[in-house]
Amino acid sequence: MKDFKNYILVGIITAIIIYGLSPYLFGNRVEIVQATINPVKNNQVQISYSDTFEKVKDSVVSIYTRKSIPETGIYYKDRRQGLIRKKQLMPSGQGSGVIISAQGHIVTNFHVIAGSDEILVMSSEGKEFSTAVIGIDPLTDLAILKINSKSKPITLGNIEEIKVGDIALAIGNPFGVGQTITLGIISATDKEISPNAYSYQRYVQTDAAINPGNSGGALVNINGELIGVNVSISTKGGGSDGIGFAIPIDIAKRVIKEIIETGEVERGFIGISAEKNFRGKGVLVNAVLKNGPGDSAGVKHNDIIRKIDNTQVNEIKDVQKIIGELKPGQIITLDVLRQSKIVQLEVLVSKMNFDLR
Numbered sequence: 564m565k566d567f568k569n570y571i572l573v574g575i576i577t578a579i580i581i582y583g584l585s586p587y588l589f590g591n592r593v594e595i596v597q598a599t600i601n602p603v604k605n606n607q608v609q610i611s612y613s614d615t616f617e618k619v620k621d622s623v624v625s626i627y628t629r630k631s632i633p634e635t636g637i638y639y640k641d642r643r644q645g646l647i648r649k650k651q652l653m654p655s656g657q658g659s660g661v662i663i664s665a666q667g668h669i670v671t672n673f674h675v676i677a678g679s680d681e682i683l684v685m686s687s688e689g690k691e692f693s694t695a696v697i698g699i700d701p702l703t704d705l706a707i708l709k710i711n712s713k714s715k716p717i718t719l720g721n722i723e724e725i726k727v728g729d730i731a732l733a734i735g736n737p738f739g740v741g742q743t744i745t746l747g748i749i750s751a752t753d754k755e756i757s758p759n760a761y762s763y764q765r766y767v768q769t770d771a772a773i774n775p776g777n778s779g780g781a782l783v784n785i786n787g788e789l790i791g792v793n794v795s796i797s798t799k800g801g802g803s804d805g806i807g808f809a810i811p812i813d814i815a816k817r818v819i820k821e822i823i824e825t826g827e828v829e830r831g832f833i834g835i836s837a838e839k840n841f842r843g844k845g846v847l848v849n850a851v852l853k854n855g856p857g858d859s860a861g862v863k864h865n866d867i868i869r870k871i872d873n874t875q876v877n878e879i880k881d882v883q884k885i886i887g888e889l890k891p892g893q894i895i896t897l898d899v900l901r902q903s904k905i906v907q908l909e910v911l912v913s914k915m916n917f918d919l920r
Contacts, residue, residue, distance in 0.1 A: 735780025
């Protein structure tokens with residue numbers, strides 16, 4: 564009798580175990596795993612950038628441009644008055660911009676507004692503002708606009724704190740769908756694309772999606788600080804392929820400061836160009852502008868610039884950076900290698916004009 568009770572007890576326990584395991588043994592139960600209402604506990608970190616977005620969204624605006632059309636333009640019917648009218652202005656482009664002062668100054672790409680006759684700014688709340696162009700800098704593809712409205716400026720970051728692998732957030736109005744945020748990392752901090760004789764542009768590269776319409780928008784870090792002005796993508800299919808570029812904040816800062824203060828960006832110019840495929844020590848001069856500052860100082864074709872004011876130069880961008888930051892009227896000393904001898908030349912820096920590019 565005792566053994567019989569033991570058998571019954573073992574049978575009951577076995578039945579309970581089988582019942583509990585049956586969903587996993589026979590697969591007749593679908594289990595959905597759902598997040599809890601408060602998933603962050605103890606020392607766990609919640610991964611969200613909503614605070615960053617809230618911090619910067621009111622500082623990023625949409626930009627719409629319109630161009631006038633020739634006298635032989637398009638006619639349309641005014642439905643309200645039943646009259647045939649000629650369109651004077653046609654929508655021509657769309658991009659983004661970043662508010663950089665409480666007085667309504669906005670930085671954007673020059674190519675976003677180039678050739679337009681009217682520029683409208685739309686805030687994150689949908690309010691429209693007419694604008695004034697304060698200044699442009701085609702060499703860095705930047706422009707400064709201004710609206711007559713008290714605005715919320717973004718915080719400007721520091722280029723020294725940007726590192727490869729940092730989180731980056733791109734905010735703008737891609738394809739005109741409205742304000743959008745995309746997430747990525749910094750892939751490079753000093754990327755050079757198609758260098759030319761007067762290229763003053765270096766780029767922050769990111770895999771955050773930057774699509775048409777994002778141009779002129781903000782690239783920010785997780786603190787909501789502006790680290791770049793979005794400018795373009797490298798793509799084969801026309802969409803975002805994970806290679807986006809932004810104008811670094813250090814370049815943007817200089818342009819912003821000079822345009823707001825003087826209405827233009829003033830750069831030094833010595834009238835020489837260099838061979839980009841030269842692999843020797845220094846920078847090889849491949850052309851000298853006749854009667855330009857370099858020509859007047861005695862710089863010759865095939866000279867190799869080794870130093871500028873005792874600062875060694877190894878790449879074209881080294882020369883561009885040094886000369887570009889000089890002011891007209893300054894005198895610099897070039898150490899050039901000519902026929903195996905070092906020759907020192909004093910050059911009077913002049914002002915760069917856009918027609919000299």
